[in-house]
Amino acid sequence: MKQEDNWIFALKTDDLGNGEKKPLLLENNKVLVLRIDGDFFAMSNKCPHMECPLSKGTLEQYVIKCPCHDWRFDVREGKFLDAEEIRVPIYETKVMEESVFVNLNMEGAGK
Amino acid sequence: MDNEKRKGQLRTMFSKVVDPLGYKFSPDEELVDFLLEQEVNIEKEKGSPFCPCQGLTGEREHDMKLVCPCIPFHREHYDAMRRCWCGLYVHKDVKDPDSLPQISLKEFLEAKK
Amino acid sequence: MKKVVMYTLSTCPWCMRAKKFFREHDIPFEYTDYDKADDNTKKAIREDCLAHKSEMSFPFVKIDDDVVVGYNPDKYAKLLGL
Numbered sequence: 240m241k242q243e244d245n246w247i248f249a250l251k252t253d254d255l256g257n258g259e260k261k262p263l264l265l266e267n268n269k270v271l272v273l274r275i276d277g278d279f280f281a282m283s284n285k286c287p288h289m290e291c292p293l294s295k296g297t298l299e300q301y302v303i304k305c306p307c308h309d310w311r312f313d314v315r316e317g318k319f320l321d322a323e324e325i326r327v328p329i330y331e332t333k334v335m336e337e338s339v340f341v342n343l344n345m346e347g348a349g350k
Numbered sequence: 351m352d353n354e355k356r357k358g359q360l361r362t363m364f365s366k367v368v369d370p371l372g373y374k375f376s377p378d379e380e381l382v383d384f385l386l387e388q389e390v391n392i393e394k395e396k397g398s399p400f401c402p403c404q405g406l407t408g409e410r411e412h413d414m415k416l417v418c419p420c421i422p423f424h425r426e427h428y429d430a431m432r433r434c435w436c437g438l439y440v441h442k443d444v445k446d447p448d449s450l451p452q453i454s455l456k457e458f459l460e461a462k463k
Numbered sequence: 464m465k466k467v468v469m470y471t472l473s474t475c476p477w478c479m480r481a482k483k484f485f486r487e488h489d490i491p492f493e494y495t496d497y498d499k500a501d502d503n504t505k506k507a508i509r510e511d512c513l514a515h516k517s518e519m520s521f522p523f524v525k526i527d528d529d530v531v532v533g534y535n536p537d538k539y540a541k542l543l544g545l
């Protein structure tokens with residue numbers, strides 16, 4: 240069933256430089272917002288392995304590496320590079336008037 | 351935190367990880383409980399729940415592939431056995447885990463050829 | 464009598480079953496728990512495993528010159544002529 244969109248203000252575009260990331264608490268969801276090559280991405284901040292905060296990991300282009308046990312995920316689709324069936328929930332983003340919004344009701348998004 | 355509680359937490363987290371890979375916890379409850387207990391102790395000592403049945407070398411790149419569940423890094427081998435090396439996890443359709451032998455990586459690779 | 468040497472981990476249930484197998488068949492064996500060993504022993508075990516083209520998956524059982532990786536009572540029995 241398609242859920243209603245639920246666009247939540249996350250941050251100002253100026254708050255993040257390219258290659259930077261920031262953990263946020265949006266309506267009780269731990270969300271990681273990232274900026275890569277000018278585009279904004281949002282995903283759950285909890286690693287699907289043991290829930291470590293991905294915000295403390297390292298980002299290289301579109302791949303984020305969890306600080307705990309080095310599992311690597313593509314931030315665009317949330318896929319775990321070593322087993323695509325495992326995913327980090329991702330959220331849609333949009334920019335309006337220098338503000339970044341995250342759609343918390345995206346399909347596949349979890350808490 | 352007491353061991354029982356941590357065992358429960360690992361069980362919850364790991365079942366979510368192995369489920370999309372086609373695995374479940376072994377129906378051999380005694381084995382599962384024993385292995386989780388070992389993992390909790392290993393986690394206390396080393397910081398991560400490393401595999402109770404495979405050896406660490408101290409090199410991060412090697413050892414991180416042996417944090418439970420290590421299935422993603424040994425997928426083909428474990429799929430061929432229909433269980434992980436320790437037998438903590440088995441393919442979802444497995445009812446009699448004792449019937450699944452351990453096949454060494456070397457034998458597996460030779461059989462593949 | 465063939466010489467049985469085993470590398471094991473103190474945390475591995477299949478290592479325990481392997482030991483039990485040899486005990487039940489009254490076959491003497493030596494074993495080293497890799498996780499409890501000192502650094503030099505660890506290194507030697509690792510090299511021995513690599514020499515047999517094996518990962519450090521335990522139990523690692525040597526019966527004279529033959530190696531069985533894993534708990535495999537049928538293979539143990541065959542190599543020992545049981």
Ligand code: SF4
Pocket residue numbers: 385400401402403416417418419420421434435436437438439
């Ligand atoms: S072999 Fe099984 S128990 Fe051991 S780390 Fe891998 S998945 Fe976990």
Ligand code: FES
Pocket residue numbers: 286287288289290291305306307308309310
């Ligand atoms: S918690 Fe992220 S890799 Fe283990």
